[in-house]
Amino acid sequence: MSKEKFDYFINGEKGKYEVVIGLEVHAQVLSNSKLFSGSSTKFGADPNKQVSLIDSAFPGMLPVINEECVKQAVRTGLGLNAKINNYSVFDRKNYFYADLPQGYQISQYKNPIVGEGKVLLDMPYGSKEIGIERLHLEQDAGKSIHDMDPSSTYVDLNRSGIALMEIVSKPHLRSPDEVNAYIKKLRTIMRYLGTCDGNMQEGSLRADVNVSVRRVGDKNFGTRCEIKNVNSIKFMQMAIEYEANRQVELLEDGKEIDQETRLFDTKKNETRSMRSKEDAHDYRYFPDPDLLPLKLEQKLIDDLKKSLPELPDNKKERFIQEYGLNSYEANVLVSEKEISDYYEEVAKLSDKKLAATWMMGDLFAMLNDKGLNISNSPISAKNFAELVQSIKSGEISGRIAKEVFEIMVESGDNPKKIIESKGMKQQSDPKELEKMINEILSKNKDKVDQYKAGKEKLFGFFVGQVMKLSGGKANPQLTNEILKKLLKG
Amino acid sequence: MSNITNQSLSEILESIKSKKISSLELTQAYIKNIENAKKLNTFVTTTFDQALENAKKFDNKPNNEQLLSGVPLAVKDLFCTENVKTTAGSNILNNFVPSYESTVTKNLWNNGAFLLGKLNCDEFAMGSSNETSFFGNVINPIGDHLVPGGSSGGSSSALAADLTPATIGTDTGGSIRQPASFTGTVGLKPTYGLCSRWGIVAFASSLDQAGPMTKTVNDCSIMLEAMSGFDEKDSTSINKKKETYSKNLKDNIKGLKIGIPKEYRVDNMPKEIDELWEKGKKILKDLGAQLIDISLPHTKYALPTYYIVAPAEASSNLARYDGVRYGYRSQKGKDLIEMYENTRSEGFGDEVKRRILIGTYVLSSGYYDAYYLKAQKVRQLIKKDFDDSFTKVDAILTPSTPSSAFKIGEKTNDPVSMYLNDIFTVPVNLAGLPALSLPAGLDKQGYPLGLQLIGKALDEQKILNIGYAFEKNCGYKNEIKKWWS
Numbered sequence: 001m002s003k004e005k006f007d008y009f010i011n012g013e014k015g016k017y018e019v020v021i022g023l024e025v026h027a028q029v030l031s032n033s034k035l036f037s038g039s040s041t042k043f044g045a046d047p048n049k050q051v052s053l054i055d056s057a058f059p060g061m062l063p064v065i066n067e068e069c070v071k072q073a074v075r076t077g078l079g080l081n082a083k084i085n086n087y088s089v090f091d092r093k094n095y096f097y098a099d100l101p102q103g104y105q106i107s108q109y110k111n112p113i114v115g116e117g118k119v120l121l122d123m124p125y126g127s128k129e130i131g132i133e134r135l136h137l138e139q140d141a142g143k144s145i146h147d148m149d150p151s152s153t154y155v156d157l158n159r160s161g162i163a164l165m166e167i168v169s170k171p172h173l174r175s176p177d178e179v180n181a182y183i184k185k186l187r188t189i190m191r192y193l194g195t196c197d198g199n200m201q202e203g204s205l206r207a208d209v210n211v212s213v214r215r216v217g218d219k220n221f222g223t224r225c226e227i228k229n230v231n232s233i234k235f236m237q238m239a240i241e242y243e244a245n246r247q248v249e250l251l252e253d254g255k256e257i258d259q260e261t262r263l264f265d266t267k268k269n270e271t272r273s274m275r276s277k278e279d280a281h282d283y284r285y286f287p288d289p290d291l292l293p294l295k296l297e298q299k300l301i302d303d304l305k306k307s308l309p310e311l312p313d314n315k316k317e318r319f320i321q322e323y324g325l326n327s328y329e330a331n332v333l334v335s336e337k338e339i340s341d342y343y344e345e346v347a348k349l350s351d352k353k354l355a356a357t358w359m360m361g362d363l364f365a366m367l368n369d370k371g372l373n374i375s376n377s378p379i380s381a382k383n384f385a386e387l388v389q390s391i392k393s394g395e396i397s398g399r400i401a402k403e404v405f406e407i408m409v410e411s412g413d414n415p416k417k418i419i420e421s422k423g424m425k426q427q428s429d430p431k432e433l434e435k436m437i438n439e440i441l442s443k444n445k446d447k448v449d450q451y452k453a454g455k456e457k458l459f460g461f462f463v464g465q466v467m468k469l470s471g472g473k474a475n476p477q478l479t480n481e482i483l484k485k486l487l488k489g
Numbered sequence: 490m491s492n493i494t495n496q497s498l499s500e501i502l503e504s505i506k507s508k509k510i511s512s513l514e515l516t517q518a519y520i521k522n523i524e525n526a527k528k529l530n531t532f533v534t535t536t537f538d539q540a541l542e543n544a545k546k547f548d549n550k551p552n553n554e555q556l557l558s559g560v561p562l563a564v565k566d567l568f569c570t571e572n573v574k575t576t577a578g579s580n581i582l583n584n585f586v587p588s589y590e591s592t593v594t595k596n597l598w599n600n601g602a603f604l605l606g607k608l609n610c611d612e613f614a615m616g617s618s619n620e621t622s623f624f625g626n627v628i629n630p631i632g633d634h635l636v637p638g639g640s641s642g643g644s645s646s647a648l649a650a651d652l653t654p655a656t657i658g659t660d661t662g663g664s665i666r667q668p669a670s671f672t673g674t675v676g677l678k679p680t681y682g683l684c685s686r687w688g689i690v691a692f693a694s695s696l697d698q699a700g701p702m703t704k705t706v707n708d709c710s711i712m713l714e715a716m717s718g719f720d721e722k723d724s725t726s727i728n729k730k731k732e733t734y735s736k737n738l739k740d741n742i743k744g745l746k747i748g749i750p751k752e753y754r755v756d757n758m759p760k761e762i763d764e765l766w767e768k769g770k771k772i773l774k775d776l777g778a779q780l781i782d783i784s785l786p787h788t789k790y791a792l793p794t795y796y797i798v799a800p801a802e803a804s805s806n807l808a809r810y811d812g813v814r815y816g817y818r819s820q821k822g823k824d825l826i827e828m829y830e831n832t833r834s835e836g837f838g839d840e841v842k843r844r845i846l847i848g849t850y851v852l853s854s855g856y857y858d859a860y861y862l863k864a865q866k867v868r869q870l871i872k873k874d875f876d877d878s879f880t881k882v883d884a885i886l887t888p889s890t891p892s893s894a895f896k897i898g899e900k901t902n903d904p905v906s907m908y909l910n911d912i913f914t915v916p917v918n919l920a921g922l923p924a925l926s927l928p929a930g931l932d933k934q935g936y937p938l939g940l941q942l943i944g945k946a947l948d949e950q951k952i953l954n955i956g957y958a959f960e961k962n963c964g965y966k967n968e969i970k971k972w973w974s
Contacts, residue, residue, distance in 0.1 A: 056814055058587070058815065059575070059582065059587070059691070060687065062723050062724065064722060065724065101809060103809050104808060286852055286861060
C-alpha cells in the first residue's frame with residue numbers, strides 16, 4: 001500500500017469542506033427476457049420490435065416474474081456480501097409519462113430482495129469499505145424520442161419492462177476518485193457473476209448521484225441534491241465536482257441548499273435544477289396486487305451461493321498467495337475476469353512473475369493502442385506464455401523479445417517459430433561469446449587500458465560492441481560475466 | 490322448438506346432443522330474441538355472423554364430448570375477445586379491438602361454446618345498477634323501470650330475458666351476485682384465483698374474479714367447470730387439479746352445518762328480506778342441515794374497507810388508459826399533460842372519475858397509513874372472522890342484497906346509498922371466498938330476491954351442492970312476461 005493520504009477537500013474562505021456522495025446505480029440484469037414478460041432484451045433492435053402486450057400495458061395483461069432475473073439479483077446480492085431477503089414485495093410506483101405504459105413502474109419499495117452489504121475499494125491511501133444499503137429489482141421504462149419530429153414525441157418501448165437492479169450505496173463515498181473506483185468495482189463484480197454486462201454506452205449501467213457537502217469535522221450531513229441518470233463515470237465525476245463546488249459557494253455566501261433533483265448538462269458541464277422537493281412526485285407506492293410476495297427458499301439461495309464463481313477480492317488474495325504477485329499487480333490482473341483468466345492460463349505455462357510484468361507492460365500497452373480487449377487479443381495466452389518462457393530460459397533477451405512480440409502481434413504466429421525462422425535465438429554458447437569478446441578487446445586495446453586504469457564506465461561500451469557484433473543476440477548475462485573475467489585478466 | 494331459449498343450459502345441451510335441435514337453429518333462436526330485445530340495451534356488440542358460422546361448423550362436425558358443445562354464449566364486455574371490440578362499458582375503450590382472447594373465454598370456446606356478443610356493464614365494472622355504462626343503462630326484464638343490478642347488469646338481464654343460455658360476469662364486490670339476485674338468476678363468485686384474470690379488463694386486481702351466471706345451479710356447475718383452471722399467465726391463479734363440479738353435484742346435504750351470522754341483520758333492512766332469510770333457513774333445516782349461529786364481528790367495516798382498497802387499486806389499474814397507445818385519445822391539448830387531462834376527462838365517466846380520485850387520495854403520502862394500510866389490516870381481520878367461523882360450519886347463509894331491484898335513476902345521485910347495496914357481498918371478496926347467489930323468493934312487489942351461500946376457499950362443490958338441494962326444494966321459478974318484444 002502506498003502511503004498517500006486522502007486529500008479531496010474543497011477549500012472555501014471560511015473553511016475546508018468534505019464531499020459526501022451516495023450512489024443509486026441502475027444495472028440492467030443480464031437475462032434473455034424482460035422482468036415480467038417474455039420479450040427479448042437484446043440491445044439495438046429497431047424501435048418497438050421487442051414489445052409484448054404486457055410491456056405495452058394492454059387491458060387485462062398481467063405480469064409474471066422471470067425467475068432468472070430473481071436469481072441474477074440474488075447472485076449479485078451474494079457478490080456484494082449482502083443479506084438476501086427470503087421475503088420481498090413488488091410495489092407499484094405510480095406516475096404518468098408517455099414512455100411508462102402502465103402508468104406505474106413495478107419496483108420494490110419497503111421490502112427489497114437484497115439488504116445491507118459491502119464493497120471493498122483499493123484506493124492509493126489504503127482499502128476502503130463502502131456500505132450497500134439495498135438492492136432491489138424494478139422495471140425499466142421505455143424511451144421518449146423528442147428529436148425525430150419538430151411537433152411530436154416518439155416512444156420506443158423496447159426497453160420497457162427490462163429488469164434493472166437498483167443498487168443503493170450508503171453515503172460513504174468522499175471523492176470523484178472513490179466514485180470511479182466504486183463503479184468499476186461494482187461492474188467487475190457483476191461481470192464476474194455474469195449478472196450485468198456493465199456496458200455504459202448501451203445504458204446497461206447508469207446512476208443517480210446524491211451529493212452533499214459539510215465542513216470537515218461536522219457530524220451531520222448537509223442537505224443533498226440528487227443528480228439524475230448520469231451514464232458515464234467521467235460525467236459522474238464532472239457532475240460531482242461541479243455540484244460540490246456549487247454547494248460550497250452557496251454555503252460560503254451564507255445561503256441554504258435546497259433539497260432538489262438536478263440534471264447534469266454534459267455540454268455546459270453544469271448541473272441544473274429539475275424539480276424541487278415541493279414539486280417531488282407523490283409516487284403512491286403500494287404492493288402490486290397482480291403479484292404475490294416473492295418468497296425465496298433458503299435452499300435456492302444456498303445453491304446459488306455454492307455455484308458462485310470466485311469473486312475479484314478472493315481471486316486477488318489467491319493471486320498474491322499462489323503467484324507471488326504484489327497487491328498492485330494482483331489488483332490489475334483481477335480487474336476483469338477475462339484478464340484474470342488470460343493471466344492464469346499464461347502463468348500455468350510460464351514464469352508467474354515475469355508473465356505478470358509482460359502482460360501489464362507490453363501486452364496491455366499494445367491492446368490499449370489498438371483499442372482491443374484481452375478477449376480479442378492477437379496473441380493467444382499459449383503463445384504469450386511461450387514468449388515469456390523464452391525470455392526466462394535465456395533463449396532470447398528482453399530486447400529481442402520486444403521484436404518477437406511485434407511480429408506476434410502482426411502475424412499471430414507462435415514465438416518459437418518466429419525465433420527459429422528469423423534466427424533470433426540468443427547467443428549463449430560461452431566459447432562463441434569468448435571468441436567474439438576477445439576479438440573486440442583486441443581491436444580496442446586503448447579502451448581496455450583506460451578501463452583497467454579505472455574508467456569503469458567503459459564497461460557499457462564493451463557490452464554495446466558485443467551486442468552490435470552479435471546482432472543483439474548475445475546473452476546479456478553471459479556477456480557481462482565473460483567480459484568481466486576477460487577484463488580482469 | 491320455439492321454447493328452446495327459455496330452457497336451462499343443461500336442457501339445451503341435452504337437446505343438441507340428442508339432435509332435437511341443431512346448433513344453428515339454437516343460435517338463430519337467440520339472435521331472434523336479441524333482435525327483439527333492443528329495448529333492454531343488453532348488448533354492446535353482437536357477433537351474429539361469426540356465431541352462425543360457428544354453429545354451422547359445429548353441425549357439420551358435431552363433437553358432443555365437450556362441456557358446452559355447440560352453445561352460443563354472450564359474455565360481459567369486460568372480457569377481452571380476439572378481434573371483437575371490448576369496451577368495458579367505457580368511452581375510453583370505445584374503439585378498442587384486442588388481438589388476444591381472455592383465458593376464461595378461451596376456456597369456454599375450448600369447451601365447445603362460441604361467442605354470441607358482448608354484454609353491457611357498468612363502466613370498468615364500477616357500479617351496482619348498470620347505469621354508469623357509456624353505452625347507456627340496461628333495463629331489467631322484471632320491469633321496464635328497474636335496474637338489472639351491476640356491474641354485470643347486461644349479463645343478468647340477457648340471461649333472464651333468454652338472450653343467452655348462460656353467461657359470465659365478473660365480481661369485485663358483488664357484481665355477479667347482486668344482479669343475479671335482482672333478476673331471479675343464479676350467480677357464483679368463485680374463490681379468488683380459481684378463474685384466471687388474464688385478459689379481463691382490471692378493476693381491482695386483488696378482488697376481481699370471473700364467475701358464471703346461469704338459470705340453474707346445475708348450469709352454474711357446468712359453466713364453472715368450463716371456465717376455471719390454473720393459468721400460468723396469472724400469478725395469482727391457484728395451481729390445483731381441475732374439478733368436475735357438474736358430475737359431482739349432489740343434493741344430499743344432511744348433517745352439513747350452516748352458519749347464520751348475526752351481523753347480517755342490518756338496520757332498516759326490509760322485513761321481507763328477513764322473512765326470505767327465515768325461509769331459506771327452514772328449507773335447509775328441513776333437508777337435514779344443522780343451523781348454527783355465528784358471529785363475523787368485523788362485517789360492519791367491510792364496506793368502508795372495500796371502498797378504500799378497490800378504488801386504490803383501480804386508480805393505478807386505470808392509469809394505462811392515457812391515450813398514448815390504444816383507445817380513445819382527445820384531439821385537444823397542446824402538450825402531453827393536456828393530452829392526458831383531456832383524454833381522461835372525456836374518456837371516463839363520473840363514477841370512474843370518482844373512484845380514481847378516492848383511490849389516488851387514499852394512496853397519497855400522509856394518508857396511506859390512515860386509509861390504505863389500515864384497510865389492509867381490517868381486511869385481514871374480516872378474513873380471520875371467516876376462517877374462525879369455518880372451523881365450526883361448512884357454509885354460511887345470508888341474504889344476497891338488502892333490497893330487491895330498485896328503480897332506474899333512484900340512486901344515481903346518491904353514491905353512498907348505491908354503495909350500500911353491496912353490503913352483504915363485499916366481505917366475501919375481501920376474504921377471497923366463493924359465494925353463490927340463489928333466487929329464493931319474491932318481495933311484495935313481485936321482484937326477485939336472492940340468498941347467498943358463502944363457502945370455504947376452494948369449496949365451490951359444497952356450496953353448489955347446498956344450492957342444488959335448495960333449488961329443488963325452494964320452488965322458485967322466474968315468470969317473466971316478454972313485455973319488450
